[in-house]
Amino acid sequence: MKVEVVVDGVVSINGLGESPVWIASRDELEFVDIRGKALHVVPTLNTPAAVRSYQFPKMACCGVLSASKRDTLLVALEDSVHEFNFVNGELGDPVFVLPENDRDPMKRFNDGKADRNGRLWIGTVGLKKEKGVAKLYCSTNAGLVPMVDDLTIANGLDWSPDGSVLYLVDSPESCIYAFDVTEQVGNDEIRLENKRVLTRCVCEEFPDALPDGLCVDVDGNLWVAMYGGGCVFQICSKTGEKLRTVSLPACRTSCPVFAGPNLDQMYVTSGNNGAETKDNKPGALFRITDLGTRGFPPHAARY
DSSP states (O other): OEEEEEEOSOSOTTOBEEEEEEEGGGTEEEEEETTTTEEEEEEOTTSOOOOEEEEOSSOOOEEEEBSSOTTEEEEEOSSEEEEEETTTTEEEEEEEEOOGGGOOTTEEEEEEEEOTTSOEEEEEEETTOOTTOEEEEEEETTEEEEEEEEESBEEEEEEOTTSOEEEEEEGGGTEEEEEEEEEOTTSSOEEEEEEEEEEEOOOSSOTTOEEEEEEEBTTSOEEEEEETTTEEEEEOTTTOOEEEEEEOSOSBEEEEEEESTTSOEEEEEEBOOSOOBTTBOTTOEEEEEOOSOOBOOOOOBOO
16 A cells, blocks of 8 residues: 655645545546635646646535536535536536525535435535534435434535445544435435444544545445544444554545546545644645555536
8 A cells, every 4th residue: 555645735724625526537636625715626647747726705615526517517615506617717607505594604515425316415514513503415306405404514425336325424423424315216306214323433543533524435335534633544334343544644634535547546635734744744635556445436416
C-alpha cells in the first residue's frame, strides 16, 4: 500500500476539502473547499497538471455528477443546487433549493450523492451543530423531500453494491446508520426502513475524531474518513467491525472516493488547519494505491 500527495496548497487556511467526484469521461477529479467557497479540478490524475479552481458566492458544500450535460457538475451551495458549466465556468439557475421549512441562515446543505436511479440525496447541517436539526433529503417528482430527520450532521453516504442498503454518517454521534431501501418499481416512490446503527466509529489514538465522508467498495465494505484522526477506516458492512486503518499525514481527513481508470485508486480530501510541516500536509488531496479492492463509478443525478 502506498500513500502520496497529489495536490497541496489549494485548500484555504481553515478551509475544508470535501466531496471528491471522479468523472471518467473528463479524466478529472473534482472536490470542493466548503469554507473557501471553491471548486478545484484535478485533470489527468496520472500525470502532473495544473489544478483549475473556481470561486463561488457562497460555501460550496458538495459536487454531484450531472446526467444533464457532459460538461456540467451539480454543485450544492448553502441553500441551493446549481449546474456548474466547466466550459464557461458559470453557475446556472438553481435546479433544487432547500425546502422552505428548512430555509434558515443557520442551516445549509452538506454532503450529497446520486443513487443508481439518478435521485439526488443530500443532507443538511445546523451551523451550531444542534442535535436533531439536520435532515437527509431525496429528490422526487415533487422536489426534495425529507427521508431522515432528527440528525445532527447528515454527512457521508453511500449504498451497498446492490443498492438495497443506504449507509449514512451522523458525525457528532460518531455513528454510521444503515437503512433498508424499498423502491416501488414503475413510479417515484422510495422508502427507507429498518434504521439501525451499523457501527460507532472510535479512533483510539484521537478520541475526539469523528466519522465524515464515506464510500463503499466492490466487496460491500465501507471506507470512512475520520475527521481529526488523520486516517481512513475500512468497516465490514455485515458486522460493523473495523477491518483496517490507513493513516494519512493530515489530521482533518474528510472524504474518500475510488477513482482512476480501474477505480482501484482511493483519493482522500482533507481540511487545512494551517499546521503544515514537512511530514504534515493539511488540506492536501491524497492518493492511496494497492488497497486490494476497488470501487464503483459515481451515479449521475437526473432532474
